[in-house]
Amino acid sequence: MANQTAIRILIVEDEYLVALHLEDLLTEMGHRVLSSASRINEALHLARTCEIDFAVLDVNLSGTQSFTVAQVLRERGIPFVFATGYGSDGLIDGYHHETALRKPYEAGELAGAIARAFPSITL
Structure with a gap:
């Protein structure tokens, strides 16, 4: 299902198959995955x-948490969503109000998180 406005997306995920699946989901939604980091x-x-x-930020990258990446994105005004097996329980202070998708998440949950980040455009 293509959208009218393609969003340029960064994937931060250390599990190759999860990153590949996420890229497929995002591409099917009509978005552009510009890069991926593990x-x-x-x-x-x-x-x-x-x-x-x-x-889309996996919270745990091979034992290192991605909150420093989230901070850089905040400073740049770039919205993001966390992906973690713990859902919002896996977030530290200062990030509890951020959207957290509990792995494994459905395509609809991901699409909803993107739509909430861009309410003024048609996805």
Whole structure:
């Protein structure tokens, strides 16, 4: 199902198959995955430099939490959603109000999170 406005998305996920599935879901929704990172340093670099509209952040990247990446995105005014097996219970102070998708999540949940981040455009 294609949308009228493609969102440029960064995926931060350390499990290859999960990242691949997420990329497929986003592409089917009509969005453009600009880049994907599986390590925190790579994710930080992309969050600082990549021209993106939205990001999906796995909370735990091989034992390192992605909250520093979320902070960079906040500073740039780029919306994001966390993806974690713990849902919102896996978020630290300062991030409890952010959207957290509990893995495994459905395509509709992901689409809803993106739509909430961009209420003024038609997805």
